[in-house]
Each structure stands twice: as C-alpha cells, then as structure tokens.
Amino acid sequence: MTNDSLLTVSHLTKRYPQFTLQDVSFTIAPGTIMGMIGVNGAGKSTTLKSIARLVQPDAGTMQIAAPANLAVMLGETVYYPEKKLTTITRTTRQFYSQWDEEQYRYYLHFFDLDDQKKVKELSTGMLIKYQLAVTMSHHAPLLILDEPTSGIDPVSRDAIRQVFRHYVADGQHSIxxxxxxxxxLEAIADSITYIHAGAVLYSAAKPDFIDHFRRQFGLSVNAPLTFDDIMLTIERKTIDDSAIPA
Structure with a gap:
C-alpha cells in the first residue's frame, strides 16, 4: 500500500465447492467512495468479508490503512430485541480506542434516532442508520459496507449519501x-468495481468505467449509458420458450 491508497487488494482468491472468487484486485484512494456492483452470488460479499478478515482467503494480499481500526457493516448484525440502543452502544464503544462520543451523538441527531428506544421498536431503516452511526464514530480511515441503503426510503437514502460524502470530504477517509x-452509484461513487462470476470484470474511476463499456458495446462517445444498462447487457438471461416443457 502507498500513500495514494487506503486499501490495496491484490489477486484475492477464495475457493468454495461450488464457487471461486478468483484473482480479485483493486485499489481505493483516500477521500473517495468506491461502489461495488454485480448480481447476487457474484462474489461481492465474499470480497468484503475477506477484507474484513471474516473469511480467510486461499491466496492474495490485502493492505489496509489502520487495520486495527477498520469499520465494517455487513448487514448481518443481530441485536437482542429488548435491549435499548444506549445499552448496545455502551458495550460496543469499549472495543474502539478512538471512539468519539460527540461524533456519535451528532449522527444520532442527524438521523433522528432516539437511543432510548429498544431494538424491537426500530424500523429496518432506523436500524441501518443506527448501525451506521456506530460504524462511523471511531474515526476508521476505511468503511466497508454491504448494501448500506438497501430496504430504506428515498429520504433516508439521501441522508445516508450526505453522511458518506461528508465522511470522505477531508481526503483522509474512504468508503x-x-x-x-x-x-x-450515480450520486456518490467516485469509482466502480464490477464483480462478475467471481472475478473483477472492470474497475475504474466512474467516468472511465462508463467510457469503457461504451466502447465495449460499440456506442458513440456521447451515447447515454446507465449502470442498469451495463448490468442488463452483461447479465440478462432470455427465456427460451422452446426449452420450457409443454
């Protein structure tokens, strides 16, 4: 890893009986947000879990800024439903030497969260925002997040986007x-990594990413092309009526 990156993943490989994450490599610069896309089962979660040291890779290296202070939210945290948020936070913050109570309180206020509420009283969106408030309150240089805006309303999603942009604005943090x-991706990503069938199909800064696929698809330089267009062109399967049993 150099001063130009907070994360460098090189030739990451993880083999399972029916799936292989193969030779995944990419780099994240300070002060930037990288979006990782691909269909379900492509290898995104395996990649993130490997970076978070929750999965042991079979090969490859990962160089991470401040690995002892890595922030991870993978959407799999299960809290005891009768516990208040303040109780959970009181326990959680003990694991972080750089815990910032003032920053945590700021995020609670920004997300309109009441930490006297019990887990069972929270909606899906509120629970996601609480997890983010905790995740972003110990000054981790790098945030690793698995689908952080999934299942929430557009207003909450916009608030989360604002927080992400603010988090990396000092040029010292990345997501x-x-x-x-x-x-x-269109709103906040600076770079995109596309995982396809367990391998990196392409990884680049967002404008270069779009231009690459314009060329791949034989489109003109100024032709409109969305991320949905790219994914559908690469991944779409067409039903063959002749193959359906009568």
Whole structure:
C-alpha cells in the first residue's frame, strides 16, 4: 500500500465447492467512495468479508490503512430485541480506542434516532442508520459496507449519501460499499468495481468505467449509458420458450 491508497487488494482468491472468487484486485484512494456492483452470488460479499478478515482467503494480499481500526457493516448484525440502543452502544464503544462520543451523538441527531428506544421498536431503516452511526464514530480511515441503503426510503437514502460524502470530504477517509441500487452509484461513487462470476470484470474511476463499456458495446462517445444498462447487457438471461416443457 502507498500513500495514494487506503486499501490495496491484490489477486484475492477464495475457493468454495461450488464457487471461486478468483484473482480479485483493486485499489481505493483516500477521500473517495468506491461502489461495488454485480448480481447476487457474484462474489461481492465474499470480497468484503475477506477484507474484513471474516473469511480467510486461499491466496492474495490485502493492505489496509489502520487495520486495527477498520469499520465494517455487513448487514448481518443481530441485536437482542429488548435491549435499548444506549445499552448496545455502551458495550460496543469499549472495543474502539478512538471512539468519539460527540461524533456519535451528532449522527444520532442527524438521523433522528432516539437511543432510548429498544431494538424491537426500530424500523429496518432506523436500524441501518443506527448501525451506521456506530460504524462511523471511531474515526476508521476505511468503511466497508454491504448494501448500506438497501430496504430504506428515498429520504433516508439521501441522508445516508450526505453522511458518506461528508465522511470522505477531508481526503483522509474512504468508503467501499456494495449495492444493487445503481442511483447510489450515480450520486456518490467516485469509482466502480464490477464483480462478475467471481472475478473483477472492470474497475475504474466512474467516468472511465462508463467510457469503457461504451466502447465495449460499440456506442458513440456521447451515447447515454446507465449502470442498469451495463448490468442488463452483461447479465440478462432470455427465456427460451422452446426449452420450457409443454
């Protein structure tokens, strides 16, 4: 890793009986947000879990800024429903030497969260925002997030986008997030990594990413092309009526 990156993933490989994550490589520069896209089962979550040290890769290297202070939100946290948020936070913050209570309180206020509420009283969106408030309150240089805006309303999604942009604005922090919501990529991503069938199909800054696929698809330089267009062109399957049993 150099001063030009907060994360460098090189030739990451993880083999399962029916799936292989193969030779995944990409780099994230400070002060940037990288969006990771691909269909379900392509290898996005395996990549993120490998970076978070929750999966042991079979090969490859990962160089991470401040690995002891990595922020991870993978959408799999299960809280005891009767616990208040303040109780959960009191326990959680003990694991972070750089915990910032003032910053945590700011995010609670920004997201309109009441930490006296119990987990069972929270909607899906509120729980996601609480997890983000905790995740972003210990000054981790790198945030690893698995579909952080999934299942929430457009207003909450916009608030989260604002927070992400603010988090990286100092040029010292970066975010890597996976998503199926391509409008998030259009709104806040600086670079895109496309995972296809366990491998990196392409990884580049957002304008270069779009231009690459314009050329791949034989489109003119100024032809409109969305991330949905790219994914559908690459991944779409067409029903063959003749193959359906009568």
């Amino acid at each position: 890597l997030f996976s998503t199926h919501i391509t409008t998030d």
